Amino acid sequence: MPINFLTTPIDYLNGVGPARADLLRKELGITNYGDLANFFPNRYVDRTKFHKIGQLVPEAAQVQVIGRLISIGTAGAGKATRLVATLADDSGRMELVWFKGQKFFKDSLKTNEVYVVYGKVSRYGSMYSIAHPDIELLKEFKGRQHTAMTPIYPSTEQLVKRKLTNQYFVRLMRQLYSEIKSAFFETLPDDLMRDQQLMSKNEAMHQIHFPSSNKALQQAMKRLKFEELFFIQMELLLQNRIRKTKIKSYAFETVGDHFHNFYNYNLPFELTGAQKRVVKEIRADMANGSHMNRLLQGDVGSGKTIVAVLTCLLAIDNGFQACIMAPTEILAQQHYAGVSELLAPTGLNVSLLTGSVKTKDRRVIHEELEDGSLNILIGTHALIEDKVKFQNLGVAIVDEQHRFGVAQRAKLWKKNDFPPHVLVMTATPIPRTLAMSLYGDLDISIIDELPPGRKEIQTVHRYDKDRLRVFKFIKDEIAKGRQVYIVYPLIQESETLDYKDLMDGYESIVREFPNPQYQVSIVHGQMKPDDKDYEMQRFVKGETQIMVATTVIEVGVNVPNASVMIIESAERFGLSQLHQLRGRVGRGADQSYCILMTSHKLSAEAKTRLETMVRTTDGFEIAEVDLKLRGPGDIMGTRQSGVMELRIADIVKDNELLAQARNAAIKFLNEDPSIGLDKHQSVRRVMNHLQNKKGLWKYIS
Numbered sequence: 001m002p003i004n005f006l007t008t009p010i011d012y013l014n015g016v017g018p019a020r021a022d023l024l025r026k027e028l029g030i031t032n033y034g035d036l037a038n039f040f041p042n043r044y045v046d047r048t049k050f051h052k053i054g055q056l057v058p059e060a061a062q063v064q065v066i067g068r069l070i071s072i073g074t075a076g077a078g079k080a081t082r083l084v085a086t087l088a089d090d091s092g093r094m095e096l097v098w099f100k101g102q103k104f105f106k107d108s109l110k111t112n113e114v115y116v117v118y119g120k121v122s123r124y125g126s127m128y129s130i131a132h133p134d135i136e137l138l139k140e141f142k143g144r145q146h147t148a149m150t151p152i153y154p155s156t157e158q159l160v161k162r163k164l165t166n167q168y169f170v171r172l173m174r175q176l177y178s179e180i181k182s183a184f185f186e187t188l189p190d191d192l193m194r195d196q197q198l199m200s201k202n203e204a205m206h207q208i209h210f211p212s213s214n215k216a217l218q219q220a221m222k223r224l225k226f227e228e229l230f231f232i233q234m235e236l237l238l239q240n241r242i243r244k245t246k247i248k249s250y251a252f253e254t255v256g257d258h259f260h261n262f263y264n265y266n267l268p269f270e271l272t273g274a275q276k277r278v279v280k281e282i283r284a285d286m287a288n289g290s291h292m293n294r295l296l297q298g299d300v301g302s303g304k305t306i307v308a309v310l311t312c313l314l315a316i317d318n319g320f321q322a323c324i325m326a327p328t329e330i331l332a333q334q335h336y337a338g339v340s341e342l343l344a345p346t347g348l349n350v351s352l353l354t355g356s357v358k359t360k361d362r363r364v365i366h367e368e369l370e371d372g373s374l375n376i377l378i379g380t381h382a383l384i385e386d387k388v389k390f391q392n393l394g395v396a397i398v399d400e401q402h403r404f405g406v407a408q409r410a411k412l413w414k415k416n417d418f419p420p421h422v423l424v425m426t427a428t429p430i431p432r433t434l435a436m437s438l439y440g441d442l443d444i445s446i447i448d449e450l451p452p453g454r455k456e457i458q459t460v461h462r463y464d465k466d467r468l469r470v471f472k473f474i475k476d477e478i479a480k481g482r483q484v485y486i487v488y489p490l491i492q493e494s495e496t497l498d499y500k501d502l503m504d505g506y507e508s509i510v511r512e513f514p515n516p517q518y519q520v521s522i523v524h525g526q527m528k529p530d531d532k533d534y535e536m537q538r539f540v541k542g543e544t545q546i547m548v549a550t551t552v553i554e555v556g557v558n559v560p561n562a563s564v565m566i567i568e569s570a571e572r573f574g575l576s577q578l579h580q581l582r583g584r585v586g587r588g589a590d591q592s593y594c595i596l597m598t599s600h601k602l603s604a605e606a607k608t609r610l611e612t613m614v615r616t617t618d619g620f621e622i623a624e625v626d627l628k629l630r631g632p633g634d635i636m637g638t639r640q641s642g643v644m645e646l647r648i649a650d651i652v653k654d655n656e657l658l659a660q661a662r663n664a665a666i667k668f669l670n671e672d673p674s675i676g677l678d679k680h681q682s683v684r685r686v687m688n689h690l691q692n693k694k695g696l697w698k699y700i701s
């Protein structure tokens, strides 16, 4: 069978006229036979068994019921409007509910007819219901053959409206396969298939649509997922190799006096094993003449700042300048304070550039940057303004990368002949395998060890009614000389409602903790930078005991004497944000506490978030849960990558397979870096397609 048979336009297939071809193209991007074959079911259901309505149980999950439709009508109002039908068999009654496509179902379903209904059942009070069920007249259902593994294809409202039902797709697949038979070419080399014990492409492409057994289906899915992940990893690894060999940068070969003197005489503490390892990785990376593009992951408080400082010193030893860019003014100031203090004995010139630096001071900075007398510039977005010109920027350190767009980072590069080395620091841990897939073009260093002597932060969940006890606890801690953060959610800093919440909270705190016994600071996004800074500094210096704030303090603020973090309306924060906030305490030697305050009304997801926070302080574990709750899209921020285009593999659930695919890709490229061996022709071909941006699942054509 010729391979290009798969490129036959979909219109030629029996059962697809021009109108349907158009719909398939528009709704699903299916243009030819190959596309249709690669349109995979998203689940399989047993259509041979039936349940009685009277015997349903809450945990029954997917059920199939035969019943008579006894009523249908609209319920609720406004956004809650829904179509509700009642279905009855001889054992009881249940409800079917539609939020979408109400008109279509209202017009097409008929009372008194008998239907077969399939879907996920849930219970409200004593009534069972299925939302958006698969529904079909019994007489039509009976006219077809049913299996214990009927594929269910993804659908859209348009497809349902135009009667392109699941049955239609099942039929269409049968028609397609009767024509194409074994048309798929094997993309994976024999030895790889043997090593990984993978099913052949042809068999997998059959089994995925017409499973002969559950075992065969699992093998087919494994094969297709592996294939998808393998080629994405190949692409990422190749890009990384190209960057390393093609993009040149400055070779920092010397480890000179600045680094040595600081390391030997001025380090305020012994580095942890993880910090030493990471510094070594960075040193090796910047010394070899290729361009460093490295992601430094370290949980909150793991000690990334000192690594940044040592990286700057390496650049300076080689006659270059360094910059550190932070996402907020407060953070930039804090980095500046921390770095200048560390480097005070060295006599190096460190400056701060943010939006609020006065014109006169700015001018001095610009001059010193250009004549090379400024060694390290720390700042916010102000660093990437066109006016800011370095004499020779050797390394750019970017803190909290997901807040900067990729384009903004690239702007920093443009200031030199060569791009400076780039070190991106993030305190948002990403599970390692995911990081490898998302940031395949970045090398990764991980600080996976906290400085010694830290006590685990104790975290509890309290309700609003416990507030008095919480206040008492705060007073006790303050009496011991500790400081306390109280954080309010601000989803949108400009939202007046949120602002009011914060101010109400502030007032009640001031009432509860009156002057002169207690001093309370407040910091929020609507304050002028100078005022914000003033309040922040009062807290840092220990002049105030309580800091009422919005999430502006989320990242990086370092006040070791603060030992209590109260998070108000904690259910409104995401997991990684909660973890970041909690990371503001536990930075000194004292026992620290985090109290998550909520009302009683919590969604299941909010409960999971709070329980996770109470259970663990491990950032990587929290990141895993976060990923499961939110999916990878949100976590990546602005960064785009092949992961979003995954068709069959799931980056979270198929984590293990992803690691296997990555290892296989590494092994493959070690053996055949240019993909030139005869036995690898099929791989070469897929990679060519990928590089021509044809998309992974188009490679069969």
Ligand SMILES: Nc1ncnc2c1ncn2[C@@H]1O[C@H](COP(=O)(O)OP(=O)(O)OP(=O)(O)O)[C@@H](O)[C@H]1O
Pocket: 269, 270, 271, 272, 275, 298, 299, 300, 301, 302, 303, 304, 305, 306, 426, 427, 451, 452, 555, 556, 557, 558, 560, 583, 587
């Ligand atoms: N090896 C070490 N031994 C003892 N203390 C250390 C060590 N490394 C860092 N510290 C201290 O730990 C605290 C946290 O370090 P740092 O501020 O660099 O953390 P971070 O990784 O930047 O965390 P975050 O992302 O939360 O800002 C600082 O007070 C720092 O002085």
